[in-house]
Amino acid sequence: MPNDGRRPKRIGRLIQEALGRILATELPEAAADIVAVTRVDVQADLKSARIFVSAFGPVPPDAVLALCVARVGAIRHRLASAVELKYNPRLVFALDPSAELNDRIERLLGPKSDTDERPAD
Numbered sequence: 001m002p003n004d005g006r007r008p009k010r011i012g013r014l015i016q017e018a019l020g021r022i023l024a025t026e027l028p029e030a031a032a033d034i035v036a037v038t039r040v041d042v043q044a045d046l047k048s049a050r051i052f053v054s055a056f057g058p059v060p061p062d063a064v065l066a067l068c069v070a071r072v073g074a075i076r077h078r079l080a081s082a083v084e085l086k087y088n089p090r091l092v093f094a095l096d097p098s099a100e101l102n103d104r105i106e107r108l109l110g111p112k113s114d115t116d117e118r119p120a121d
Helices: 006-026 061-070 072-082 097-109
Strands: 034-042 048-056 090-095
Touching: 006 034, 006 048, 006 072, 048 061, 061 072, 061 090, 072 090
Parallel strands: 048 090
Antiparallel strands: 034 048
């Protein structure tokens, strides 16, 4: 049976869902108001996963990322309990670049004025 990538995507969705709950309890409340797992890319062999996170709140996203990296062992242990897999994947955390990209695009386009919106007929 050819590997068409459906299994890694399905496992990625399971991991994303579980990590959303885990990070809400594993990270201290002072870390950020909201930490969202925006995407999980699982390798074809299911042994490693890149976790993309976005952080919103008073703490810089880099500090939240450093906290995730520092607590990766505890997070991985809780993930193994939450999701039953043959292999508990190695987790690699990264900041989701899409939020910064959206901000940059908005800055380049400039402020939106009320005259740009025209009512539909």
